[in-house]
Amino acid sequence: MRLVTVDRCQAGISLAKSISHENGSVLLAAGTQLTEQHIARLKKLQVFTIYIEDDDSEGIDIIDSIPEELRVEAVHVITEGLTTIAGLTSPHAPQIQGMMKTSRAIRSFQKIFRDITQCLKGAPAALQLLASTKIHDNFVYTHSLNVSIYACQLAIENGLPLKKIEEVGLGAMLHDIGTMFISPEILNKPGELTDREFAYVQSHTELGFDVLRKVHEVPLPVAHCALQHHERIDGTGYPRGLKADDIHPYAKLLSVVNVFEALTNHHPHRQAMLPHNALEYLYAGSATQFDKKQVQLFRKCIAIYPQGLTVMLNDGRTGIVSKYNFRSAGRPEIRIIRDEEGQKVTPYEIDLAANECLTVEIVKADALLY
Numbered sequence: 055m056r057l058v059t060v061d062r063c064q065a066g067i068s069l070a071k072s073i074s075h076e077n078g079s080v081l082l083a084a085g086t087q088l089t090e091q092h093i094a095r096l097k098k099l100q101v102f103t104i105y106i107e108d109d110d111s112e113g114i115d116i117i118d119s120i121p122e123e124l125r126v127e128a129v130h131v132i133t134e135g136l137t138t139i140a141g142l143t144s145p146h147a148p149q150i151q152g153m154m155k156t157s158r159a160i161r162s163f164q165k166i167f168r169d170i171t172q173c174l175k176g177a178p179a180a181l182q183l184l185a186s187t188k189i190h191d192n193f194v195y196t197h198s199l200n201v202s203i204y205a206c207q208l209a210i211e212n213g214l215p216l217k218k219i220e221e222v223g224l225g226a227m228l229h230d231i232g233t234m235f236i237s238p239e240i241l242n243k244p245g246e247l248t249d250r251e252f253a254y255v256q257s258h259t260e261l262g263f264d265v266l267r268k269v270h271e272v273p274l275p276v277a278h279c280a281l282q283h284h285e286r287i288d289g290t291g292y293p294r295g296l297k298a299d300d301i302h303p304y305a306k307l308l309s310v311v312n313v314f315e316a317l318t319n320h321h322p323h324r325q326a327m328l329p330h331n332a333l334e335y336l337y338a339g340s341a342t343q344f345d346k347k348q349v350q351l352f353r354k355c356i357a358i359y360p361q362g363l364t365v366m367l368n369d370g371r372t373g374i375v376s377k378y379n380f381r382s383a384g385r386p387e388i389r390i391i392r393d394e395e396g397q398k399v400t401p402y403e404i405d406l407a408a409n410e411c412l413t414v415e416i417v418k419a420d421a422l423l424y
């Protein structure tokens with residue numbers, strides 16, 4: 055299977071992975087032959103990339119480290135949990151009942167996160183670009199889940215003990231809880247925000263912290279994840295403008311994965327970046343905005359060039375990323391499908407790790423389908 059952008063799809067193409075809503079309900083099942091109407095519908099629903107089946111990519115199977123059922127369950131738990139905690143911290147909520155519901159929500163978060171940790175520890179694999187093929191009903195829930203998955207992988211890469219991995223995970227799931235108090239019209243407003251609107255959106259950090267520090271099952275460092283995930287090493291972040299060592303280590307870790315997740319997903323006001331571009335952005339800001347060590351470690355956690363991506367090499371040949379290379383994240387195996395002149399060839403594989411002079415020159419997510 056391979057990854058293509060919807061706007062380059064033609065009717066008749068066969069879907070390799072189902073397209074589903076974040077609640078798990080399937081809009082189009084794997085194997086569906088897309089019609090013009092399907093393609094128009096996907097565009098309307100803001101699905102920009104899909105996995106398709108074609109002869110050139112036969113045998114390239116993309117397996118997610120987190121099974122689909124667990125993702126669906128996790129989004130469900132996060133949706134319920136965030137709504138419950140945000141709703142019950144209002145002064146009008148009945149106290150005892152509120153505390154019980156909150157405890158239950160936190161326990162469900164912990165259970166889900168333990169399952170995620172087990173998956174990631176059990177089958178070490180680089181995280182692939184898969185989130186982008188979903189239909190988003192609400193950005194916050196999927197974003198919180200994806201950030202948790204990345205944070206978990208990065209916490210493991212940091213060699214943190216299990217207790218700390220679980221705290222980071224809880225912090226990741228809850229980091230944007232403050233956005234529940236921000237009006238969706240402003241949060242999802244396309245185009246530029248006014249200074250006033252921007253300050254209002256920024257207040258989600260403090261609103262989240264205020265909620266979480268009142269929940270006694272939530273350790274204080276977890277509440278600090280909500281407060282500090284937009285702080286930057288050079289003091290240019292918010293809400294406090296904290297610098298380097300004053301920022302909690304969990305928040306430093308989280309700010310890297312949070313930005314990566316946001317950049318690689320579609321938002322109302324901008325298109326998604328591919329992982330290698332998002333990583334370049336993080337590298338450009340490492341040491342000034344982001345903790346350099348965390349950026350370097352995160353590079354090892356993700357597939358810089360995810361399987362199924364069409365790329366052009368520096369010698370002009372075109373191919374599809376067929377295998378991830380654990381020893382060298384930026385040098386995967388490529389299935390060559392076109393020669394230097396752009397002529398179709400019988401597909402064959404080359405390993406970039408064994409061919410030092412070859413590099414990925416251009417990534418063609420919008421590759422034309424022939």
Ligand SMILES: [Fe+2]
Nearest residue numbers: 229230283284
């Ligand atoms: Fe945030």
